[in-house]
Amino acid sequence: ETGVTQSPTHLIKTRGQQVTLRCSSQSGHNTVSWYQQALGQGPQFIFQYYREEENGRGNFPPRFSGLQFPNYSSELNVNALELDDSALYLCASSRGTGGGGYTFGSGTRLTVV
Amino acid sequence: QKEVEQNSGPLSVPEGAIASLNCTYSDRGSQSFFWYRQYSGKSPELIMFIYSNGDKEDGRFTAQLNKASQYVSLLIRDSQPSDSATYLCAVNAGAGSYQLTFGKGTKLSVIP
Numbered sequence: 001e002t003g004v005t006q007s008p009t010h011l012i013k014t015r016g017q018q019v020t021l022r023c024s025s026q027s028g029h030n031t032v033s034w035y036q037q038a039l040g041q042g043p044q045f046i047f048q049y050y051r052e053e054e055n056g057r058g059n060f061p062p063r064f065s066g067l068q069f070p071n072y073s074s075e076l077n078v079n080a081l082e083l084d085d086s087a088l089y090l091c092a093s094s095r096g097t098g099g100g101g102y103t104f105g106s107g108t109r110l111t112v113v
Numbered sequence: 114q115k116e117v118e119q120n121s122g123p124l125s126v127p128e129g130a131i132a133s134l135n136c137t138y139s140d141r142g143s144q145s146f147f148w149y150r151q152y153s154g155k156s157p158e159l160i161m162f163i164y165s166n167g168d169k170e171d172g173r174f175t176a177q178l179n180k181a182s183q184y185v186s187l188l189i190r191d192s193q194p195s196d197s198a199t200y201l202c203a204v205n206a207g208a209g210s211y212q213l214t215f216g217k218g219t220k221l222s223v224i225p
Contacts, residue, residue, distance in 0.1 A: 031211075033211065033212075035213075040217070041217055042117070042201050042203075042215030042216050042217050042218055043157065043201075043213070043215050044215070045212045045213060045214070048211045048212070050211075055211055056211045056212060058212065088156070090156055090157070101145075101147055101159055101162050102159065102213070103159065104156040104157050104158075105156060106155070106156050107155075107156045
């Protein structure tokens with residue numbers, strides 16, 4: 001059984017650019033949640049996708065958007081990058097939308113300069 | 114605004130001692146509680162979850178929940194240097210809820 005995989009592992013972007021982060025969910029899981037973890041902080045919920053539709057969203061602006069594909073993999077897109085977007089972006093997959101005992105992927109470290 | 118509070122630490126304990134990590138939460142309707150361990154530069158790893166008042170034991174780890182006091186704790190017995198990490202408390206509102214609210218984490222150092 002494969003776990004949650006994320007790509008890329010590290011990324012450096014310039015302020016104002018756009019970025020796409022990718023996540024492959026664990027086998028058998030149909031839900032993907034995305035979290036942002038700034039340095040020294042706990043992860044913050046961005047949004048969740050279930051059956052290819054956004055199922056809930058945290059307090060993030062519309063320039064954070066996502067997709068889920070028929071194979072349940074997912075993308076997180078961030079437009080007009082700001083310096084404060086520098087963080088570890090974590091993807092978690094689950095079977096169903098509730099619960100919360102998620103298994104996280106290894107994350108993507110995004111640095112905006 | 115749902116909040117989860119943890120002491121940031123660092124909490125230092127000698128090897129073999131009991132480490133006690135504490136967490137309080139603001140949403141009285143919260144139903145599920147989780148402890149994650151995060152090593153520096155790595156992603157969080159789920160180590161315990163608890164839904165009911167009382168204690169839940171798993172090996173060297175014991176989670177304790179008191180919903181009346183809105184308090185959840187994690188005890189680590191016989192602490193080892195490999196337990197040195199940041200411990201994140203997370204709270205979920207329960208059935209059908211999709212969002213985890215995390216605390217900022219407590220950094221634990223186990224001194225050999």
